[in-house]
Amino acid sequence: MRNIKLLLRQHVGAPCAAIVKAGDKVEKGTLIATPTGLGANIFSSVYGVVEEVTEDAIIIKPDAEQPDKFIPIKKSENKLDMVKEAGIVGMGGAGFPTGVKLGADLDGGYILVNAAECEPGLKHNIKQLEEQAEKTVRGVEYCMEISNASKGIFAIKKKNAKAISAVKAAIKDKPNISIHLLPDIYPMGEERAVVRECLDILLDPTQLPSAAKANVLNAETILRVAEAIEDQKPCIYKNISVLGKLNGGTEARCFMDMPVGISVEDLIEMAGGIDGEYGEIIMGGPFTGKACNLEDPTTKTTGGVIVTIPFPDLHGAKVGLLLCGCGGNEERMRDICAKMNGVVVSVTQCKQAMAAKPGGPLKCENPGNCPGQIAKVMEMKRAGAEYLIIGNCSDCSNTVTTCGTLKMGLKLFHQTDHVMRTIGHPLYRKLTVSKSVDQDLSEF
């Protein structure tokens, strides 16, 4: 294993302050950095020696031997304190400190388990539910207790039959916990989409789920809560799907309990190594991930590492970008356009995309429900675009395909195309499945 690099900022909030120095011996579970403001404790995820403490990271040279044993966190009657102590953050990608999130009193409301695993290609959330449903359900109960919720709901796509069966079995005698089935559509895992689907409340992009008396937590986050409370285990591991142009096939390898801070290169090596030429390596999912380098470290929020096939060459063709709340930001879209050798002639923005804060990331006012895109497509066409690059959800991609490609003759790329082609997943074009799902669970 190469060096482990633990970023001092792998959560929403301020960077942590290192409390170790070069030369210090550390074990799994040694507290190495503490919050300076909003944040969460950071523990060493390996046995080894601190090699360097930089401005933004602690670099640890791991020992050859890595026993499973770890230094337990302090036992407490107060479960919330244990979650805080364990340094858990939102592991679906957001990275909000869970100890802070669970501190809100939901007044008899809901814990919503985000098990949508919405990013296509990623599999580790579902694998976790298939294998550790009972412990995850206990995690839900702890979260409900801590934040005074009276109900827990698993939001999961109907296609994941095995995971649904496992959860169904685990909640058999728990009338307070139920399952809500989701259609196989992006972005059902968007936080406000989960609230809308489960509770039929459409939140404004500026509102938090607490406005609907709910907390949305990723399935893995909930499992780590159970581990902290039952096993006194600090947040040192992360489940990661590694997929793409790899020796041995493009299917996702789910690496469970990887030490936080392990390099992308180590993960790819474990997965078989890159198979020949490739386009880019993405950290995160195809929609919301970003291009990364082999030496980049993973964090508590890393869900995927994807190696893609090479990009097509547009030979300087004129491209229009359609920005929205579901796909990459403008920087990412321009990055993809540049990698395809296209020239951006027009940048438009979906009418439903808005920044909750000025300059903040775009959020969709009604995730997964298209507001119509024809006017935007016409605008880009008028600007001279021959190609469009979009990062839209399933529904909006369908609209752009229908009006832009099929009717106006524009050529379309979705920002996930190179990933979808790599893993043999259908491209985001025409929508063929229904947005509504029968909630009957008897078949599982």
Add this chain to the structure above:
Amino acid sequence: MSISAEYAQAHKNDPAVLCCRAEAGVVLSEHNLEDPAIFDDLVESGLLNLEGAVTIGQALGATLTKTADSLTPLTADLLEGMKAAEAEAAPAVEEAAPVAVAAPAAAANAGVLKIHIDEGKGIDLEIPVGVMGGAAAPAAAVVAAPAAAEAAAVVAGEEKVVRSLIRKHYNITEVKRGPETKIEGTTLYIREGIEAECAASQELVLDFKLDIVTPAEYNTYSETIMDVQPIATKEGDDELGYGTTRVLDGVVMMVTGVDEDGVQVGEFGSSEGILEENIMWGRPGCPEKGEIFIKSFAVIKAKTNMTRPGPLAIHTATDIITQEIRVAMKKLDDSLVVATEQFDQVRRPGKKKVVICKEIMGQGAMHDNLLLPMEPVGILGGKPNVDLGNVPIVCSPLEVLDGAVHALTCIGPASKEMSRHYWREPLVLECLHDPEIDLCGVVFVGSPQINGEKFYVSRRLGQTVEAMDVDGAFITTEGFGNNHVDFASHHEQIGQRGIPVVGMSFCAVQGALVVGNKYMTHMVDNNKSEAGIENEVLGCNTLCAEDAVRALAMLKAQMAGEPVKAPEKKWNANVKSTNIELIEAARGAKIELVENEQSLPMSAKRKEKYN
């Protein structure tokens, strides 16, 4: 893109088309429907066929029976529980809409539409549906029922004459040069050698000539006409807008100039050329055919044509002559008065209170106006609206008619409001004389160069109009392009206060609005040109009586809550004739329309433009 509930209601008679995929069983709402504003483009390019599409009003609340994709026109076979086509009687004019809008072209020549209005005087209108079908253009919507419900007005208070203005007319039949400036009978003498003083008075003026142009010389060449001014003076100590004004008939001042390099002092077109080919006779701001022009011609320092001092120097030098004539006029005996006019500023409490907001150019360089000089259209005492920060200035209608604006503006000649335009401002006159409304004042607001300043003055205008407690407002502008930014903002500022607004501008083809907002629903296009362009014919596309009549009818309709049809996608000259016919029918009197450039001898320049 999908539309709002409010927008859907406003467009309930437009065709219903899915904006994105909708699944079978969905109860359709505005979220499923595409904005009808983009349909014309789509139909034109063959992407959309609206044949058989039901209206938005019919589709809302209906259930979709088959999953369908974006840009699918909703036809009856796709819907269940569809509402019947609306046939409610209430605002009668809307009955016309399903016919006219749902099938815009096809409905033509389909008989007669009868409209009955219950309120007010119970006016019956008969409108050929074919005409309705071809109605409306960008910046020109159809007046549905002009002057309709107004009759049911609030209890009318006493009419009150606030003040009066007397104009004494003196006829001039000949202009000659002589040893002194004087008027003898109907002959005006201008002192020989005055040109040298005019030139000497202004550092920037390098050369100054004076021409007397008689009708026999209308076929001679002139540089671009920068301004046309009445020759008028106040009597005794009377102030502008009050008391008595003396004015010469049969003669006008005409200001022209170029810079040292021969560049015309003007922007976005100029009217240099043979006079009779480039002047739209009889426009409010233009000479009348038969008038004598006292025409100045100044050469100013190179490159000062696009600065503020350059054009002002030409105007100031010319005014030395005008001022000397004014002094001579003050000595005239009343026996020479050929006609007397009286303008009463009447307030009509209880009637709909309206204000006229005139956007004037204030970008700097020649785009400036001297406001409220001491003499009608004089220089002395006038304040440049640029220096005043272009903020709204409230004038009485009589001040406007008494030469409150000395126009330095040199925008495209066809839409420029010259000094004489304000002297004969048709909208002010129309409102002043209309017994059904209460004109409370005229607000001038400059159009600054910088957008931030545009919004600054526009917000002041909104606040000013709010404080006036009016029932309706006009917004007029000259030129097109940059000034439409503030023009739009003025609509928003006034409209968002719940005040009905009618906008007036040259738009047509070349001057199509560059910006817009939801308050710009009632617009009158001042265009007269055949092709809808800035044709560089002096005054051609300025606000005339026929425009004022339409605007007033439109504002009355709006204040009475009568619907006005939405514009067509492209400029269509028929909109105006339709509206004129509607108003004529309601008034029972013919409205004479002015001629356009086609009545003038064709200039070489125009030949090029129209080919």
